[in-house]
Amino acid sequence: MINSVVPFSHKDTPALIEKLLPAQRLSIEVFKERKAGPGQTLTVLGSYWKGRKPLIMNKACILGALLPVTDDLKRDLEIFEMLMAMDAESLVVRAGRVKPAKIVEKISFHNIYEFFIVEPEGLLPEESPFRLDDYPTEGGKLARIRWRDEIPEKERRQIEANVLSDLSYKELVDKALRPEACDFEELHSHIWDEVNAHLGTDASSMPQIIEQLGIMRFGHNPRIADTFSGSGQIPFEAARLGCDVSASDLSPVACMLTWGGLAVVGGTPDMISSLQAEQSRIVEEVKAEIRRLKIDIDGNGWEAKSFIYCFEVRCPQTGWLVPLLASRVLSLGRSVIAELKPDPANKRYDIVVRSGVTPEELHAATAGTLRSDGRGQDPYVHHVVDGTEYRTKISTLRGDYRSVDKSTGNGLRLWGKTDFMPQPDDIFQERLYAVQWMRRKPGSARDEFEIRSVGADDLKREQIAEDYLKEHFQDWQEKGWLPEMVIEKGVETERLYRERGWTHWHHLFPPRHLLLLGLLRQKVTTASSAVMFSRILDYTSKLCQWTTSRAGSTGGEGGKRTGGASDNPSHVFYNQALNVFFNYGCRSSSQVLDLFEKNLKPSPVTGKWAVLNQCSYEIDFSNDIYITDPPYGDAVKYEEILEFFIAWMRKNPPPEFAGWTWDSRRALAIKGEDEDFRRGMVAAYKRMAEQMPDNGLQIIMFTHQSGNIWADMANIVWAAGLQVTAAWYIVTETESAHREGSYVKGTVLLVLRKRDGSHRTSRTDLAWEIQEEVEKQVQTLTGLNQKTRDMYRDENLFSDADLQMAGYAAALRVLTMYAVIDGQDMATEAVRPRVKGQKTFVDELIGFAVGVANQALVPPGISKGQWDKLQPVERFYLKMLEMEAKGAKSLDNYQNFAKAFKVKNFKVLMASEKANSARLKSASEFGKNEMTGDAESANTALRSILYALMELEKELEKEVDSDEVLAHLSYNLPNYFNQRDTVVEVSNFLAKHLDALRPAEASAARVLSTLVQNQKWG
């Protein structure tokens, strides 16, 4: 232990995250991490995992939970940013060092020679800035300029940071590497003196500072737990920082990924190379067997890349067997299509692949035999025999029915345990119809590709694969090398029965993949190879749709590419569902095995760690800090979709995973949003609170979606014996992730402590207390915005959304501090079942608290009295306009404030709903809309004012007919006479905030205000 660090000296000091968190900057860092896509550190182990919590945010939570608050909040923030590598000097390293030549061009020095050595000596002037090009040698060469050795590193970084000072934080981060991509020692080399001086520590590395902070708070290296560990993002970051970590999850697949993060990616370079040697050995052995079978080569130097299959059905009207192809295009980049050649004798179609077709032919091929008359319409099979067009709905082919008792079903045969192919009488047949081949281009280091029709040799190779599989099938199933697990019906998995008749997990895989995976699985005996095996499962099965895209396109037929043209089977978990297709691509052995052999970049973890397969309400380990991301209202049905992987690991898992329950234990999973969900959450958080010291801390992450969220969370917190101390909002989803809905999602970080004692209060006292606390909170943060002006230049440390969140937290902080309110025991109240449509005591309290928090955000320029009179939609518009005037454009602000102000449909107020360039409609964009009927803005002062502004703007060129405008205003606004003050105040507000945004509308607002004030009556 280090002498200067006194155990428990910060035992009861509030943690930094309870007072501040630079949420705006952190959101920018999160965006950066997300943009790295598959380059994100742990994604390499399984991009199938949806909803990873960004490592940088996790790091902020861990540091924020350990760092103490001092009486200098600004300095606390600076130190936090240094440890996060978000300070200006770290950004210099992240963005790539600025060369002295560039420095003298930008920065004013009295005498550059105090800082730099110039060769040839004296060639450059003493005073900068100047351009080096202006002072060449006689021979026309430029001077060489370098730092003087005695200039300390810290000072160099500060000077370099000045060169970058005109860039916004976002622009800087765009240029920069993620902190984790840098050499930590170098990155942090300038911070330790300042960090130690501020914290009284004696550290020169991250694990050391973590240990010392842990000792000061808890008496030992901090113990951090995540009991909903999922892909392991939180435990991994904690262990990488040097904390001791317990990670647990109900799902063994989540445990496996968490284990993979900690042991594989977090392993030492030596461990990684031995894993890679093992992988190469396994791949070589499997490849040898595939080579022996000769099922992936054409005998003429070409090797298969993908096999392309489609379903086939017998048309009930013609008796023809028709391939089900939504599109006949096989490659957009290479203009390859499949043509159907009728074979009347056998009532079927030959499928002929043609390459290099004309653009017209390619276009014509986009219409296949599987069609639909629009979204949500039943797809149907379409084909033409002897000039007659036949259409049959897929639902008809399947024989869908609904019985009198309302149960539904269809005529698909349910596949049996030993089936791995359709039987001849099945409604859906499957057929190989094209093969994509590849070979090294003669005389080149690149490959060339061809997609060809299926010939007799291909069918022979298919047969070999099927026969081989048939021979080993039962034995492999018994040994656990192939799945034999029944698909348990659920919301997501039911469709596999209904749409395909598949009842066991292996039915999802084509014979070729069963063969390959069976060969591979028998060699997967170690835990690390099991992680990689699961990773490749995502690239196998019939759930991999064939996709093709043109070079440079961003969409294409399901393919999402921005680079060259691509023709590939997609992967299974491109979204979070188990989607089935009538047309799928099956990657060849070499393609799948290449993925198994993925190169890993080590990112060693230094803390001790353990991964447990436990239900969160049954954990039996205790920890200082719990950081969790529970499945709150989660769209991902982890407990169902992960069975896709469980089926393969269930029998004979490697020793490290053998003690885990290889079942998804759906009944124990926390899911949904109803009573069961709350009960599960309460049980989990209660257990964690019990397993935490009195000065322990919790951070719960959840996406901000449902309107009930605050009530839900307050209930859970209350019932679990916890208390809210802070809340922060971080934007965690990138724009592209939400291309379709353009809905930006963020994550709320809710900070919690154990509730202390059994304080009592009454509702009347609460009202005052909440009001005071919220106002104090908002003032503190606005004050910090002022204090950090020099650090943040023209950017604010906190945005309005942060203030709002902090306001909620302040309200909840007061509420959840009390065990008894108006004589009611809140822990009991919180778990009282809800009656639909009825508000509970807690709901009312939360509603009140949230209302107070929202009120604290009255925009300057509107008096509190006037604000109270406005409708939600008016408050929303004015608040957002104020934010727009400050340059805010992010859609999630609008979403959050609409929720906060209880605006039902804010979209009608929006001129743009783009994620990062959203804006409200102007007066003229509203025109005459949203004035009457059900519109939330109907009959409001704001709407009538905007209408008047539109009229005034139109008349701006001509003499304003003020009487007419005022007449319309008094007609549009009921009780106009009594609302004149409101009209004047709102118009003045609009005039001020529109000045920079829409000057013409701003002058119209000024005119209106004057007109109303000067209006003569009677």
Ligand SMILES: C[S@@+](CC[C@H](N)C(=O)[O-])C[C@H]1O[C@@H](n2cnc3c(N)ncnc32)[C@H](O)[C@@H]1O
């Ligand atoms: C939102 S995810 C966590 C994601 C994780 N933070 C990440 O970054 O990947 C929620 C996790 O809770 C797990 N879970 C659901 N019910 C559980 C329970 N009763 N006990 C433990 N884990 C549970 C799910 O298996 C899932 O892995």
